[in-house]
Amino acid sequence: MTTFRVGGPARYFVEAEDEKDVIDAVIHARANNLRLFVLGGGSNLVVADEGWPGLVLKIGIRGIEDDGTAQPRALRPRSGQASVPHGPRHYVVGAGEEWDAFVARTVEDGCAGVEALSGIPGTVGGTPVQNVGAYGQEVSETIVAVRVLDLQNLKVRELSNAECGFSYRTSIFNTTERERYIVLHVTYALTPGGAPRMAYADLQKRFANHPGTPTLKETRDAVRQIRESKAMLIVPGDDDCRSAGSFFKNPIVRDEKAAEVAVMAREQGVEREPPRYPAGGGQAKLSAAWLVENAGFPKGFGSGRVGISKKHTLAIVNRGGATAAEIAAFSEEVRTGVRKAWGIELQREPVMVGFGSIE
Numbered sequence: 001m002t003t004f005r006v007g008g009p010a011r012y013f014v015e016a017e018d019e020k021d022v023i024d025a026v027i028h029a030r031a032n033n034l035r036l037f038v039l040g041g042g043s044n045l046v047v048a049d050e051g052w053p054g055l056v057l058k059i060g061i062r063g064i065e066d067d068g069t070a071q072p073r074a075l076r077p078r079s080g081q082a083s084v085p086h087g088p089r090h091y092v093v094g095a096g097e098e099w100d101a102f103v104a105r106t107v108e109d110g111c112a113g114v115e116a117l118s119g120i121p122g123t124v125g126g127t128p129v130q131n132v133g134a135y136g137q138e139v140s141e142t143i144v145a146v147r148v149l150d151l152q153n154l155k156v157r158e159l160s161n162a163e164c165g166f167s168y169r170t171s172i173f174n175t176t177e178r179e180r181y182i183v184l185h186v187t188y189a190l191t192p193g194g195a196p197r198m199a200y201a202d203l204q205k206r207f208a209n210h211p212g213t214p215t216l217k218e219t220r221d222a223v224r225q226i227r228e229s230k231a232m233l234i235v236p237g238d239d240d241c242r243s244a245g246s247f248f249k250n251p252i253v254r255d256e257k258a259a260e261v262a263v264m265a266r267e268q269g270v271e272r273e274p275p276r277y278p279a280g281g282g283q284a285k286l287s288a289a290w291l292v293e294n295a296g297f298p299k300g301f302g303s304g305r306v307g308i309s310k311k312h313t314l315a316i317v318n319r320g321g322a323t324a325a326e327i328a329a330f331s332e333e334v335r336t337g338v339r340k341a342w343g344i345e346l347q348r349e350p351v352m353v354g355f356g357s358i359e
């Protein structure tokens, strides 16, 4: 059930197809003293070899409602009010919908806003959790509301974008309010007839000689092709995509630290300057890929069942038959290497499940 293809069994497992199923499962877990784990598409997880001793609740709520066809329940005008013919198109999407199928649908509808996020595996419900982002776009730009079950009082409520506390690869769901909410539906506001996001250098290169602005469909296809070349698209038979995508987040450090890394790199004769992007408040975002690569872990590194992808420095891959313990140990080796080489503590991106103290 995980893209890494590791992890032991769940003691109990249930897939919830609607909100009532979710609530029933939570009540059942509580009544039986079972620890709950909420599973989406399993694309951002390392599950321990021992598995999960409690209940795994897979969110299988389906359905896409949009105000281009039928007005979503949450957005229906009150009686006497006319619906707004222009402006954004809203999609209310079940948390269990496959993310990339939803992206394909919005592109077909000619709505811009998530096209650069094509090809990312997992479910819609997983996207607000780490504020999924790629190629210069993040879901926080288009999410207007997240419908959740609050496990503190078993009430369903709607969180606004601001209440989700989105930031780079974080939200309240994976930081301050971790394990408090189950995402049931997500509402996105997309732009009919909008232009595709062209912020990513590889995409710009791809369309350098393109006459006019590429269509959303051309952009989506290009994003998927670029992702495939980096094993960032799940392609059956490609061993390099048995991963959880990028294993480390790009670290955000003080400007002084970023400058120090650049000096160290120059002194050591590292050919490529460390990429550095302003992150506001006297901080800079560094490239985790650069740090990993220049700490002695190039693409294809590792001789065992776990190693660095041949196509992407940030992806740790299960080359076949690996255990979760091997993945955890290998990721620590890389983290230690980066700490020693550059004095920077990398943060893991995937969620460690069932590992106890390192979760």
Ligand SMILES: Cc1cc2nc3c(=O)[nH]c(=O)nc-3n(C[C@H](O)[C@H](O)[C@H](O)COP(=O)(O)OP(=O)(O)OC[C@H]3O[C@@H](n4cnc5c(N)ncnc54)[C@H](O)[C@@H]3O)c2cc1C
Pocket (backbone or CB within 6 Å): 003, 037, 038, 039, 040, 041, 042, 043, 044, 045, 059, 095, 120, 121, 122, 123, 124, 125, 126, 127, 129, 130, 131, 132, 133, 134, 181, 182, 183, 184, 231, 232, 233, 234, 241, 243, 244, 245, 246, 351
């Ligand atoms: C090849 C590959 C490429 C990737 N590329 C990217 C990328 O470009 N950008 C990016 O941001 N990510 C990327 N990822 C990571 C991953 O796809 C995303 O983080 C995805 O959104 C995870 O969703 P999921 O449904 O698979 O969640 P899971 O992996 O099942 O769960 C992840 C976390 O979210 C929680 N969760 C899941 N669903 C819910 C819910 N309904 N309610 C509450 N909590 C929930 C889980 O409890 C867990 O803590 C990539 C992964 C792979 C394998």
